[in-house]
Amino acid sequence: MSHHFVSVSTLPAGGEKLDLSRIGKWTALLRLGAIVGLVLSAVLFLAGGAIKIGSKDFVSGEAISYTVREAFSYSWLFAFYVFFTLALGGLFWTLLHNASNSSWGVVIRRLPETLAVQFVPLLFLGLPLLFPQVRETLWTWMHDHSVAAKSGEAASLKDALHHSNHLLYHKLNYLTLWWGAVPGFIPRFFIYFLLLGVGAYALRGWSVSQDTTGDVRPTLSARRFSCGWLPLFAISLTFAGFDWIKGLNYAWFSTMFGVNVFAGSAVASMALLIVITVTLFENGYFKRVLTAEHLHLMGKLMHAFTIFWAYIAFSQYFLIWYANIAEETQFYAIRNTGGWNYYSIFLVTIGHFFIPFILLLPRAAKKNFKRVRAIALWILFAHVCEAYWFIIPERGPKLADQPAIVWAVMLDAAAFVTIGCVVALTFLKSLAQHSLYPCGDPRLQESINVIN
Amino acid sequence: MVSVLPLLLLPLIQLPPDSAMADAPLKRTHGYLAEFGSVAELFHAAEKCRDAGFRFWDTHSPFPIHGMDDAMGIKKSILSLFVLIGGCTGATVAILLQFGTQVGLYPTVVQGKPTNLFTLPAYFPISFELTVLFSALTAVFGSMALMKLPRLNHPLFNSVNFQRVTDDGFFICIEQKDPQFHPEKTKAFLEGLGGRNIELIEDEVA
Numbered sequence: 055m056s057h058h059f060v061s062v063s064t065l066p067a068g069g070e071k072l073d074l075s076r077i078g079k080w081t082a083l084l085r086l087g088a089i090v091g092l093v094l095s096a097v098l099f100l101a102g103g104a105i106k107i108g109s110k111d112f113v114s115g116e117a118i119s120y121t122v123r124e125a126f127s128y129s130w131l132f133a134f135y136v137f138f139t140l141a142l143g144g145l146f147w148t149l150l151h152n153a154s155n156s157s158w159g160v161v162i163r164r165l166p167e168t169l170a171v172q173f174v175p176l177l178f179l180g181l182p183l184l185f186p187q188v189r190e191t192l193w194t195w196m197h198d199h200s201v202a203a204k205s206g207e208a209a210s211l212k213d214a215l216h217h218s219n220h221l222l223y224h225k226l227n228y229l230t231l232w233w234g235a236v237p238g239f240i241p242r243f244f245i246y247f248l249l250l251g252v253g254a255y256a257l258r259g260w261s262v263s264q265d266t267t268g269d270v271r272p273t274l275s276a277r278r279f280s281c282g283w284l285p286l287f288a289i290s291l292t293f294a295g296f297d298w299i300k301g302l303n304y305a306w307f308s309t310m311f312g313v314n315v316f317a318g319s320a321v322a323s324m325a326l327l328i329v330i331t332v333t334l335f336e337n338g339y340f341k342r343v344l345t346a347e348h349l350h351l352m353g354k355l356m357h358a359f360t361i362f363w364a365y366i367a368f369s370q371y372f373l374i375w376y377a378n379i380a381e382e383t384q385f386y387a388i389r390n391t392g393g394w395n396y397y398s399i400f401l402v403t404i405g406h407f408f409i410p411f412i413l414l415l416p417r418a419a420k421k422n423f424k425r426v427r428a429i430a431l432w433i434l435f436a437h438v439c440e441a442y443w444f445i446i447p448e449r450g451p452k453l454a455d456q457p458a459i460v461w462a463v464m465l466d467a468a469a470f471v472t473i474g475c476v477v478a479l480t481f482l483k484s485l486a487q488h489s490l491y492p493c494g495d496p497r498l499q500e501s502i503n504v505i506n
Numbered sequence: 507m508v509s510v511l512p513l514l515l516l517p518l519i520q521l522p523p524d525s526a527m528a529d530a531p532l533k534r535t536h537g538y539l540a541e542f543g544s545v546a547e548l549f550h551a552a553e554k555c556r557d558a559g560f561r562f563w564d565t566h567s568p569f570p571i572h573g574m575d576d577a578m579g580i581k582k583s584i585l586s587l588f589v590l591i592g593g594c595t596g597a598t599v600a601i602l603l604q605f606g607t608q609v610g611l612y613p614t615v616v617q618g619k620p621t622n623l624f625t626l627p628a629y630f631p632i633s634f635e636l637t638v639l640f641s642a643l644t645a646v647f648g649s650m651a652l653m654k655l656p657r658l659n660h661p662l663f664n665s666v667n668f669q670r671v672t673d674d675g676f677f678i679c680i681e682q683k684d685p686q687f688h689p690e691k692t693k694a695f696l697e698g699l700g701g702r703n704i705e706l707i708e709d710e711v712a
Binding site for chain 1 (some may be wrong): 575617618628
């Protein structure tokens with residue numbers, strides 16, 4: 055036999071805890087990055103409105119300029135979206151594991167549970183997006199709304215839009231949630247976080263309560279809850295994708311976009327879970343409970359969702375490309391022009407699908423800890439590239455437009471590092487609170503000895 | 507059980523060299539079948555068979571047993587390589603038939619799309635389907651070929667006791683074609699493993 059049967063009675067009573075003092079250097083570095091980044095970001099948001107970056111118009115080639123705050127708003131949305139999708143995926147895998155009554159992943163289930171509760175720091179990190187200066191830059195329909203509302207000629211916003219922007223007139227009821235001039239965007243932002251956060255905390259709470267009691271009832275509660283919460287989760291992520299990413303260009307239509315966001319979240323989050331699991335294993339954790347079988351199962355899910363992502367991302371592209379309707383093609387038109395065209399082909403298509411698909415085909419690749427982690431790191435990189443590709447082309451300048459691009463990319467990197475440091479720090483803190491695996495789960499023994 | 511006992515006498519029967527007894531069935535030894543009482547017994551017996559170096563032998567149980575592949579020393583199947591080749595063939599055929607004909611041989615403008623490398627997305631659905639089709643057919647027929655299926659009968663079905671393999675029986679069969687097979691030593695080996703109801707399985711060849 056490849057590994058010997060492990061009885062839970064031989065495991066330490068309280069499970070294993072992550073020892074943060076052992077990685078004190080890393081947490082100190084993350085804390086430094088978070089503090090410096092947050093201060094820098096605050097300065098960029100507050101004072102950036104006065105600093106201008108020169109550029110050229112995308113279509114006419116004329117010289118234009120935009121403020122640092124405008125550029126940084128896109129950077130912030132990009133970084134926020136990347137880490138939001140990772141937390142989304144964490145919640146998805148937790149919900150799915152409970153709803154499908156699975157036992158194989160009990161050993162690693164604490165990791166997605168902990169990833170999902172990062173919705174709380176992400177809620178605070180997302181707040182800058184709600185300020186008028188930021189949101190009216192990113193989501194131009196809000197700008198058009200406020201211009202129409204201020205014009206004062208028509209009796210209401212709806213009437214004003216009826217004459218000035220017929221598309222927004224038709225979308226008004228969704229966008230404002232029938233709340234007059236207040237964008238419905240803001241209450242929706244909090245509704246998404248409420249639904250996702252409640253789901254994340256409820257599931258983690260039940261799981262953690264079992265660590266000491268070993269009671270079977272929380273498992274049953276989590277299963278019932280997950281079946282009911284999955285539709286709410288799907289609705290939240292679909293409309294969050296519509297509001298935050300698709301809404302960057304309110305004139306673009308794609309009913310597929312929510313699924314695109316979901317597929318990217320699921321695959322990237324599984325990749326992150328593999329990276330964390332293998333790294334913890336290499337540092338002496340999980341030694342008694344984790345085997346190559348678990349990595350094989352996670353690798354298979356990562357492989358399956360790589361294919362699923364390709365399937366829906368290509369379907370969306372293919373239908374729009376073939377039908378060739380101007381309203382729909384605008385999304386791909388700017389992403390298939392100039393430097394973005396190479397970016398689309400090499401980083402999004404080949405990077406996000408072909409490379410991981412081929413590398414993950416052999417069974418040995420999924421069972422070898424180092425190889426599967428290397429592939430998972432590549433998928434994470436590709437996911438970041440996809441998020442960048444969703445958001446940054448909407449900022450305006452061409453990818454290869456010098457020298458503004460250098461400044462803009464530096465702003466993107468700053469936002470990414472800031473949010474990354476904050477979320478990584480809170481993740482490690484919440485991971486260290488409880489055992490690394492659900493040590494009281496009734497199906498732990500079944501999970502440890504899983505063979506697939 | 508009584509009906510099985512005469513079978514044990516069969517190896518003692520000397521078949522005549524000529525056609526004098528042409529209507530008596532000609533039999534070929536398939537191997538020894540031994541029964542084991544539980545999953546654990548079968549598992550440990552399989553480990554010992556593996557360590558003894560047998561090559562042509564198999565375990566039979568009513569349900570799959572986790573870890574049995576390792577206990578039997580079975581290596582990874584070559585089927586996945588066949589499927590990979592099948593899938594690559596499907597993708598190549600699809601691309602050649604579409605791209606080769608509509609871009610190479612006779613450039614065809616459809617819906618104002620270009621006739622060059624950038625037409626490739628139009629050929630993806632069929633390439634995808636053909637890759638899946640060829641892979642799936644290779645998987646089905648490849649696995650059947652590796653299992654030597656279809657076949658009309660199997661010598662093990664001659665054993666009445668073996669019928670319990672779909673209910674509560676756990677069996678090991680060491681085949682006669684194994685280089686280490688020996689009429690007495692193999693039987694003694696199986697007895698040493700704790701095998702019960704050891705039968706010599708024979709196949710009617712004519």
